[in-house]
Each structure stands twice: as C-alpha cells, then as structure tokens.
Amino acid sequence: MASLEDYGEFETAWCPGCGNFSIIKALKQALVKSGLAPHQVLLVSGIGQAAKMPHYLRCNCFNGLHGRALPAATGARLANPELKIIVESGDGCSYGEGGNHFLAGLRRNIDVTMLVHDNQVYGLTKGQASPTSGEGFVTKAQPQGAYSKPFNPLAAAVGQRISFVARGFAAEADHLAGLIAEALTVRGLALIDILQPCVSFNKVNTFAWYKERVYHIDPAHDASDWQAAMKLAQEFGERIPLGVFWRGGRMAFSDHFPVLQAGPLARQGTDYAALNEIMRKFV
Amino acid sequence: MSRDEINILIGGEAGQGLATVGQGLATVLVRTGYHLVVTQDYQSRIRGGHNTFALRASVKPIQAPREGVDLLVALNQETLTLHEKELNPGAGVVADAGLTCGLAPCYNVPYAQLSGPRYLNTVALGVSSSLLGLDREAVADGLAKFLGKLSPEMAAKNQEALAAAYAHAAANPAPFTPLAPPAAAADRLLMTGNEAIALGALAAGLKLLAFYPMTPATSVALTVIAHAREMGVVTEQAEDEISAINMALGAAYAGAPALVPTSGGGFALMVEGISLAGMTETPVVIVLAQRPGPATGLPTRTEQGDLEFALHAGHGEFPRALLAPGSVEDCFHLAYHAMHLAEKHQSPVILLTDQFLADSYRAVAPFDLSGLAPVKAGGAEAGGAEAGGDYERYAITSKGISPRALPGLGRALVVSDSDEHTADGHITEDLSARAAMVDKRLRKLAGLTAEVLAPIWEGPEEAGTILVGWGSTRGAVSEAAGALRAQGRSVAACHFRQPWPLRPDQFLSRLARAGQVVMVEGNATGQMARLIRSETGLHISRQVLRYDGLPITPEFILRALGA
Ligand SMILES: Cc1ncc(C[n+]2csc(CCOP(=O)(O)OP(=O)(O)O)c2C)c(N)n1
Numbered sequence: 060m061a062s063l064e065d066y067g068e069f070e071t072a073w074c075p076g077c078g079n080f081s082i083i084k085a086l087k088q089a090l091v092k093s094g095l096a097p098h099q100v101l102l103v104s105g106i107g108q109a110a111k112m113p114h115y116l117r118c119n120c121f122n123g124l125h126g127r128a129l130p131a132a133t134g135a136r137l138a139n140p141e142l143k144i145i146v147e148s149g150d151g152c153s154y155g156e157g158g159n160h161f162l163a164g165l166r167r168n169i170d171v172t173m174l175v176h177d178n179q180v181y182g183l184t185k186g187q188a189s190p191t192s193g194e195g196f197v198t199k200a201q202p203q204g205a206y207s208k209p210f211n212p213l214a215a216a217v218g219q220r221i222s223f224v225a226r227g228f229a230a231e232a233d234h235l236a237g238l239i240a241e242a243l244t245v246r247g248l249a250l251i252d253i254l255q256p257c258v259s260f261n262k263v264n265t266f267a268w269y270k271e272r273v274y275h276i277d278p279a280h281d282a283s284d285w286q287a288a289m290k291l292a293q294e295f296g297e298r299i300p301l302g303v304f305w306r307g308g309r310m311a312f313s314d315h316f317p318v319l320q321a322g323p324l325a326r327q328g329t330d331y332a333a334l335n336e337i338m339r340k341f342v
Numbered sequence: 343m344s345r346d347e348i349n350i351l352i353g354g355e356a357g358q359g360l361a362t363v364g365q366g367l368a369t370v371l372v373r374t375g376y377h378l379v380v381t382q383d384y385q386s387r388i389r390g391g392h393n394t395f396a397l398r399a400s401v402k403p404i405q406a407p408r409e410g411v412d413l414l415v416a417l418n419q420e421t422l423t424l425h426e427k428e429l430n431p432g433a434g435v436v437a438d439a440g441l442t443c444g445l446a447p448c449y450n451v452p453y454a455q456l457s458g459p460r461y462l463n464t465v466a467l468g469v470s471s472s473l474l475g476l477d478r479e480a481v482a483d484g485l486a487k488f489l490g491k492l493s494p495e496m497a498a499k500n501q502e503a504l505a506a507a508y509a510h511a512a513a514n515p516a517p518f519t520p521l522a523p524p525a526a527a528a529d530r531l532l533m534t535g536n537e538a539i540a541l542g543a544l545a546a547g548l549k550l551l552a553f554y555p556m557t558p559a560t561s562v563a564l565t566v567i568a569h570a571r572e573m574g575v576v577t578e579q580a581e582d583e584i585s586a587i588n589m590a591l592g593a594a595y596a597g598a599p600a601l602v603p604t605s606g607g608g609f610a611l612m613v614e615g616i617s618l619a620g621m622t623e624t625p626v627v628i629v630l631a632q633r634p635g636p637a638t639g640l641p642t643r644t645e646q647g648d649l650e651f652a653l654h655a656g657h658g659e660f661p662r663a664l665l666a667p668g669s670v671e672d673c674f675h676l677a678y679h680a681m682h683l684a685e686k687h688q689s690p691v692i693l694l695t696d697q698f699l700a701d702s703y704r705a706v707a708p709f710d711l712s713g714l715a716p717v718k719a720g721g722a723e724a725g726g727a728e729a730g731g732d733y734e735r736y737a738i739t740s741k742g743i744s745p746r747a748l749p750g751l752g753r754a755l756v757v758s759d760s761d762e763h764t765a766d767g768h769i770t771e772d773l774s775a776r777a778a779m780v781d782k783r784l785r786k787l788a789g790l791t792a793e794v795l796a797p798i799w800e801g802p803e804e805a806g807t808i809l810v811g812w813g814s815t816r817g818a819v820s821e822a823a824g825a826l827r828a829q830g831r832s833v834a835a836c837h838f839r840q841p842w843p844l845r846p847d848q849f850l851s852r853l854a855r856a857g858q859v860v861m862v863e864g865n866a867t868g869q870m871a872r873l874i875r876s877e878t879g880l881h882i883s884r885q886v887l888r889y890d891g892l893p894i895t896p897e898f899i900l901r902a903l904g905a
C-alpha cells in the first residue's frame with residue numbers, strides 16, 4: 060500500500076497562499092486512498108503554474124506543451140491501458156490553447172482524469188484574461204475589461220455526456236480528494252474543474268469571493284439526470300455549486316480498440332505472417 | 343512487330359472513373375509481368391477538373407515517368423484537345439464514337455453499343471488491353487482481381503463488357519504496334535509510395551498512428567487503418583495536426599512506436615511538437631508528403647519545396663534525421679529504417695516524400711520480411727524494472743543517449759519534460775545543468791551521423807558530369823544520366839536518400855573531382871544545393887529546377903541541359 064510519503068514532498072515555485080497547495084494535497088490523498096503506487100500513475104501536464112504540479116510529487120510525468128496535455132495523455136492512454144492517467148493543467152492551457160483538444164476529448168470520452176486548476180486567469184504569464192475570466196475582468200492586456208463571455212466547461216462536458224463531471228474548490232481539500240478518488244475509478248473522461256484562487260493575479264475571484272458563493276450540491280441531486288445536471292452547470296455567479304454534477308454511461312474511448320485488451324502496446328509483438336499476407340494483396 | 347515499352351495516358355474528368363481504367367490496366371500489366379511506373383495528375387476536385395493517369399510499361403526495368411504518349415485513352419473531348427500534341431509517332435487514340443480526334447489516328451469505339459453506361463470503363467480497359475496485345479484471359483483475371491468482391495451480377499456484367507470490347511477490337515483491327523511479351527511473368531506487387539511507407543512502418547512494429555487528413559499524405563494513414571486490426575495498431579484521426587503529433591509523442595513516451603503522416607500545412611502545425619520531441623527525446627516519425635506551397639498551394643501536385651523547412655522545423659537546437667526515398671521500394675525500406683532510427687536515437691525522424699512518389703504506382707518485387715525486427719521501445723531497458731525510484735530519464739552519457747524506461751512497465755518513474763530539466767527529468771533553472779543538457783542532446787547527432795545512408799551512385803567513378811538529386815527524382819536523374827551515357831558522354835548520377843545529417847566523406851571529393859556538377863531539384867531555389875554548400879563549401883551553380891507542380895522527368899532534365 061502506498062503512503063503519502065511515497066508521493067514525496069517538494070519545494071514549489073508557487074506563491075505563498077496559492078490555491079495549488081491544497082490541490083496537490085488533495086491529489087496525494089486521493090492517490091493514496093485509491094491504493095495506487097507512484098509507478099502506476101502518469102501525470103500529464105501542459106504549461107502554466109498548475110502544469111508544474113507533476114514536478115512536485117513522485118510519479119511518472121509527461122510535462123508537455125502549453126495546451127497539449129490532453130492529446131499527449133490520449134496517446135499515452137492508447138499505448139498503455141493499465142496506467143492511471145491524470146491530466147493536470149490550468150484553465151488557459153486546458154480550455155484556451157487546448158480548446159480544440161478539450162472539445163475532441165469530450166467527444167471521445169477519452170479515459171483519463173482531467174483536473175483543471177481554474178483560477179480564471181493566466182497565472183504564469185502574470186495575469187491576462189483566460190477563457191473562464193468573468194466579463195469585464197480588468198488586466199493589463201484587457202484594460203477595458205474582458206469582452207468575451209466566459210467559457211462554461213462543465214456545461215460543455217455535461218453536453219457531451221462524458222463519464223463524470225464535477226467541481227471542486229481548493230479551500231476544501233478533503234472534499235476535493237473525495238472527488239478525485241471517485242474520478243480515478245471512472246471509465247471514460249472524468250473532468251473536475253477546480254476553483255483555485257490565484258492570490259497574485261486574480262483580485263476579483265479570491266478565496267473570500269468563492270467562499271461566499273460556493274455550496275454543496277444537494278445529495279438528492281440525481282447525477283444521472285442530464286437535464287438536472289445541465290441546469291446545475293449553468294449556475295455560476297451568486298451561487299456556485301460544488302460536487303458531482305453528472306455521471307454518464309458512455310463507452311470509454313480506449314474500449315474501441317480490441318488490441319488494448321491485451322495490455323500495453325509496448326509488450327505486443329509484430330505478426331510478420333499477417334503482414335506478409337497483407338503485402339501479398341497488393342497486386 | 344512489337345514495342346518494348348509504351349507510355350499510356352488515360353484522361354478524363356474527375357468522377358468519370360479514369361482511375362478505375364488506370365488501376366485496372368496497371369493490375370493487368372503487372373500481373374502479366376511488365377515493369378511499370380504510374381504518374382497520377384489530378385485536380386483537387388472530386389467531380390469535374392481534368393485528371394490524367396499515366397502508365398509507362400516496359401519489358402525492362404524502368405524508374406521514372408516519361409513524356410510523350412503512345413496510347414491515349416480519352417474519356418472526354420478535353421483529353422483529346424489537351425494531349426493531342428503529346429502524341430508520339432505511331433501513337434494510337436482510343437475514344438468514344440462521339441468524340442473528334444482532329445489529326446490523330448483515332449480509334450473510335452461505340453461504347454454505348456458495347457455495354458451499359460456503368461461499364462464504359464471496362465470497355466475502355468478492354469479495348470486498350472486488346473490494342474496492347476494483352477491476352478484476354480489474363481485481362482479478365484486481372485480485372486476480377488482488381489474489382490475485388492462484387493455481386494455475381496456486377497462481376498458478370500464487367501466480364502461481358504470486357505468480352506464485347508475484345509470482340510469489337512477483333513472485328514475492327516487497328517494499325518497499332520502491340521507490346522512485346524514480358525521477359526518472364528515475375529512475382530511482382532503493385533503499390534504506391536504511400537502504401538509502401540505504411541507497410542515499412544508496420545514492418546518496423548508501428549503501434550500508433552495519428553493523423554489529420556491532408557493530400558497527398560492521407561493514403562499512408564488509410565493504408566495502415568485498413569490493416570490496423572490485423573496488425574494490432576491503434577489509429578486515430580486527430581482533431582488537428584497539433585493533436586496528432588502530441589498524441590504520437592504521448593504514445594511513444596509510453597512505448598508505442600508512432601507515426602504521423604502529413605503534408606506541408608499540417609507539418610507547419612506540428613512544428614512545436616517536433617521541438618517537444620527534441621526536448622523530451624521522444625522517438626517519432628513524421629511523414630512529410632510534400633506538395634507545392636506556400637500555404638494551400640497546389641494541393642494535388644508535387645514539389646520538393648520543404649527540405650529546409652523540415653530541416654529547421656522546431657525552435658531550439660536538437661538533432662534529427664531526414665530521409666528521402668527515391669522509389670517505392672525505398673519508401674518501404676526507409677520507413678522501416680526511420681522507425682528504428684527514431685527509437686535508437688530518441689529523436690524525431692522526418693521522411694520526406696512528395697505527391698508524385700506518394701501516388702505513383704510501381705511494380706515492385708515483394709519485400710523480404712525475413713530478418714526484419716520490430717522496434718523495441720526502451721531497448722534492452724524496456725520497462726526499467728530494475729531502475730526503481732532512482733531512475734534518471736535523462737542520465738548524462740557519453741553518446742548522449744540515456745537508457746529509456748517506459749512508464750508503468752516497471753517500477754521506474756519516468757519523468758519527461760518540455761522545460762529544461764535535470765537528469766531526473768525535473769524542471770530546472772540551473773544554467774550549468776542547462777548547458778550540460780544541450781550538449782548531451784546534441785551529442786546524439788554524432789550517432790545519427792555515423793549511421794547516415796550513403797548517396798547512391800551510378801555511372802563512372804571519374805565523371806565528366808554528375809547529376810545530383812534527392813528523394814523522388816531518383817528515377818528521372820538516373821534515366822537522364824543513362825541517356826547521356828548512351829550518347830557517349832561521361833555522366834554519373836548521385837542520389838541522396840538521406841539529406842540530413844550530411845557526411846561530406848561520402849560524396850564531396852567525388853563531386854569536387856567531376857568536370858561539372860548539376861543539381862536536379864523539384865523546387866525553385868535549389869535547397870539541397872544550398873545545404874550542400876553550407877555544409878561543405880561546394881557551390882553547385884548549375885541547377886535544373888522544376889516548380890510548376892509536375893514531376894521531374896528524364897526529358898525535362900535533358901531539355902534543361904540542352905542535350
Ligand atoms: C505556445 C505557447 N504559447 C504561450 C505560452 C505562454 N504561456 C505559458 S502558461 C500560459 C498561460 C497559463 O495560464 P493557465 O493555463 O490558466 O495556467 P496558470 O498559470 O494560471 O496555472 C501562457 C500563455 C507558452 N508556454 N506556449
């Protein structure tokens with residue numbers, strides 16, 4: 060059985076007070092609770108403050124390009140069906156630069172756990188508007204305030220009926236750990252959008268701002284009721300729901316490939332007799 | 343009287359099914375034992391637009407397309423108008439009874455009387471085969487093979503149309519010199535460059551292919567996909583080329599040998615991913631099937647305009663290899679080689695082909711699969727079972743290649759990073775560690791250089807003239823050199839099948855000794871000549887360049903040389 064110590068403790072480059080600290084704590088808790096050893100886990104990230112996370116715990120890690128974590132994770136998933144794959148990145152990386160991949164990932168229902176540290180801002184590049192920044196969010200790059208309407212990732216995800224859609228909050232690490240642990244059991248895409256206050260560059264959506272608004276989804280909510288989930292996913296403003304919005308039953312993407320039932324591709328051989336037959340058809 | 347060689351041009355509108363006539367004829371010719379080179383010239387439209395399918399068949403080995411037409415099969419009037427002037431002396435023309443051939447020796451066939459409208463292609467095939475002197479049984483056999491599984495009724499209708507065509511030709515003999523019988527019915531396959539690339543990659547143990555459709559690369563993907571289940575390959579049409587290469591890198595990191603076929607525009611989108619492959623030292627093979635640019639360019643024509651782009655694509659400095667097959671056989675062998683090279687040197691390898699070679703059907707001897715072995719991802723250390731927690735993905739080594747463990751296959755924790763990293767893969771701002779990592783990565787170039795495939799030479803060692811080419815022009819350059827030697831001139835050919843890295847010891851002194859060196863390239867600025875100059879100082883000022891979208895032919899080279 061793995062312990063918290065197995066996942067290590069590292070110095071980070073995050074600002075004191077950053078929401079990322081409790082997210083990493085929650086992730087480690089969830090991994091331990093899930094009985095996963097570090098070598099069974101692959102963290103795939105993009106670029107950003109959130110995307111540095113894989114460097115701060117012991118596990119396999121592919122820290123790729125800004126916006127491209129999901130495709131890399133998809134490739135790794137299709138190469139090795141046995142790894143627990145977690146995609147870890149920011150709102151800009153996941154929904155902005157990687158927007159097309161996010162849409163495709165929702166359509167595929169690719170079987171990875173996607174944790175989006177949603178601070179509603181670009182942290183690493185020092186505070187420009189992100190796809191989830193509120194309308195009118197003022198930055199040096201958006202001095203008149205952001206003009207565009209924020210993207211609603213949860214509604215998009217519920218809309219595509221992926222396997223699991225939830226929202227967590229960095230200030231509620233235990234609750235978040237529970238969500239992550241459940242997500243790790245899901246076949247198909249599990250998305251957790253995590254409210255992650257950025258103390259340095261988002262002076263609007265602060266810990267206090269979120270705390271005033273968040274509430275836990277009524278336990279009576281039926282997460283298999285799509286209409287109800289969609290309705291909840293619309294709610295963001297005066298009140299912000301936390302918890303599991305939707306549990307779907309869609310087929311996991313990698314289940315479309317019978318070859319993956321035989322395990323990691325790296326362990327599989329090449330059938331030269333079959334190839335010879337194929338070649339012989341070219342006449 | 344018979345001829346040893348023939349150039350057949352089938353022309354028509356897209357959607358008229360000229361590829362059916364062409365591929366049917368190609369199948370029959372190859373099965374009968376002829377050597378074959380096919381050039382497809384099509385416009386980027388599914389219906390409408392003038393398309394041609396040119397077959398050069400010979401009893402002797404051939405390597406390149408030729409100009410001039412000996413038999414023109416016209417499916418519409420436009421074909422006659424456009425190609426009449428290309429007819430060689432003694433040429434024949436096969437056309438529907440309603441079409442007018444001008445001065446050409448026209449063999450009008452009443453298609454409509456001979457079959458139903460759906461079988462016109464088969465009639466055209468039948469009449470052409472009969473003029474070529476091909477045995478009807480062999481043609482019937484080849485047609486059945488080519489058409490594959492059809493309803494018994496459709497198959498019968500096709501055979502009836504073929505019989506009617508032969509009967510018509512017998513009753514109306516044409517003054518046309520047929521093909522000499524082939525030397526011997528040899529064991530040959532018929533395939534395009536792209537199909538051969540797919541087979542070569544499969545032979546190397548390809549396990550994951552990701553792509554976004556783009557002419558002329560798509561058929562590499564489609565060929566793999568058609569056999570993916572049998573060969574245990576995972577394939578995915580990605581949402582864009584950026585995703586395709588990042589998927590490939592994720593898969594390769596996890597131990598699946600990966601391939602991404604694309605053309606210039608898609609390759610442009612992959613550029614950051616190529617840089618990521620360089621930084622994370624992840625093996626990946628990119629097939630770059632070139633077409634004329636910039637931008638969308640001429641989507642269905644050919645060019646060799648992306649050599650410098652492929653060489654420099656990706657920010658930062660890291661080693662890579664470029665391979666450029668010169669024939670369909672070479673497509674197979676270099677695709678196989680590319681997959682192994684990428685894994686061994688943990689680097690991106692780019693296979694440069696182009697529309698001409700991608701779509702060119704050739705008769706090839708079956709590839710010898712004995713002795714081939716699949717890429718073993720992670721090499722002997724696969725899994726890194728022993729490495730445990732202390733494993734360093736980027737351990738500094740004298741050759742620059744670090745033992746590659748695979749995540750999840752052992753206890754090693756495999757940390758790969760696009761940031762500059764320490765030996766254990768973690769992000770660093772330590773500038774001396776940075777410099778050490780740059781050196782380590784660049785040391786891999788020496789290993790790649792040691793394995794460079796030497797240029798292929800033909801002709802005299804001490805030549806008056808050396809024609810130099812790379813990639814798909816190999817056949818044309820070789821035949822042009824041969825034609826000049828036949829005129830008594832001292833001409834050699836030099837073909838680069840690996841444009842990068844370059845090893846001057848493999849070519850420089852021989853080029854420098856020649857009376858003159860002529861570079862032959864399918865681009866407007868002489869990119870390979872520039873590369874040779876920058877690497878060796880040798881200035882190849884005489885250049886034969888083609889950039890009108892058509893393939894380089896031996897005649898094109900000879901004309902340019904005034905020979
Ligand atoms: C192709 C590319 N474009 C831009 C950048 C610069 N960049 C790095 S992180 C980032 C945004 C980060 O925002 P987010 O993903 O929300 O992560 P956060 O830092 O807020 O956690 C940008 C624009 C980059 N690294 N690569």
Ligand code: SF4
Nearest residue numbers: 074077108182257258
């Ligand atoms: S900039 Fe914001 S997101 Fe980044 S570490 Fe600091 S507080 Fe956290």
Ligand SMILES: [Mg+2]
Nearest residue numbers: 149150180182
């Ligand atoms: Mg952010």
